[in-house]
Amino acid sequence: MKNIVIIATGGTIAGSGIASSYKAGQIDVNEILATIPRINELASIRLIDFCQKDSNDITEKDWLGLRSLCYALGCDKEVDGIVITHGTDSFEETAYFLNLTLDIDKPVVMTGAMRPATATSADGPMNLYEAVALACRPKAKDAGVLAVFADTIYSGRDITKTNSLKTNAFDMGDVGML
Numbered sequence: 001m002k003n004i005v006i007i008a009t010g011g012t013i014a015g016s017g018i019a020s021s022y023k024a025g026q027i028d029v030n031e032i033l034a035t036i037p038r039i040n041e042l043a044s045i046r047l048i049d050f051c052q053k054d055s056n057d058i059t060e061k062d063w064l065g066l067r068s069l070c071y072a073l074g075c076d077k078e079v080d081g082i083v084i085t086h087g088t089d090s091f092e093e094t095a096y097f098l099n100l101t102l103d104i105d106k107p108v109v110m111t112g113a114m115r116p117a118t119a120t121s122a123d124g125p126m127n128l129y130e131a132v133a134l135a136c137r138p139k140a141k142d143a144g145v146l147a148v149f150a151d152t153i154y155s156g157r158d159i160t161k162t163n164s165l166k167t168n169a170f171d172m173g174d175v176g177m178l
C-alpha cells in the first residue's frame with residue numbers, strides 16, 4: 001500500500017457553516033477522512049496540518065513553506081505521494097507556483113471543494129478520495145503538480161477557476177483536461 005501525506009491548508013473543503021455564511025478552514029481534515037473510511041483501502045494516510053486559512057489569506061511565505069515541506073516529503077523514502085487541500089480562490093496561484101518551483105518526482109495532487117464540509121452533498125470528501133487515488137498512481141509521477149476536482153484531472157500549470165457556484169468550477173481553456 002502507498003504512503004500518502006495529506007497537507008491541509010484550509011479552504012472551503014474544511015469549511016463550516018450554513019450556505020454562503022460558512023467560514024473556510026474550520027474543520028480538521030481528519031473529520032473529513034472519517035466520512036470516507038474506504039480511503040484507507042487506497043493508501044496509508046498521514047495528515048499534516050500546515051495551516052487553516054481561507055485561501056485569500058495565503059501568502060508568499062505560505063508558498064515557500066509549502067514548497068519546502070513538499071520538497072522534504074519528496075526526499076523521504078517513506079512517502080509515495082503528496083495531496084494538498086487548498087481553498088479554491090487562490091488555488092491556481094499556489095498550483096502554478098508549486099508547479100514552477102517543485103523539483104520532485106513523486107505525485108503532488110492538489111484538491112479542494114466548492115461546498116463546505118458541513119453542506120448537504122459536500123463535494124470535498126469525493127475530491128479528496130480521488131486526489132489520493134491519483135497520488136497513488138505511477139502515471140502521476142513526474143507529471144508536475146496535478147489537481148483534481150469533480151472527477152476531473154487538471155494540470156497545476158493551466159488550471160483556472162472559472163465559476164464561483166458550481167462544483168466543477170475549474171477549466172483549462174483550449175488545453176482541455178488531462
Ligand code: ASP
Nearest residue numbers: 011012054055087088089
Ligand atoms: N474562500 C474559499 C477559499 O478560497 C473558497 C473555496 O475554498 O472554495 O478558501
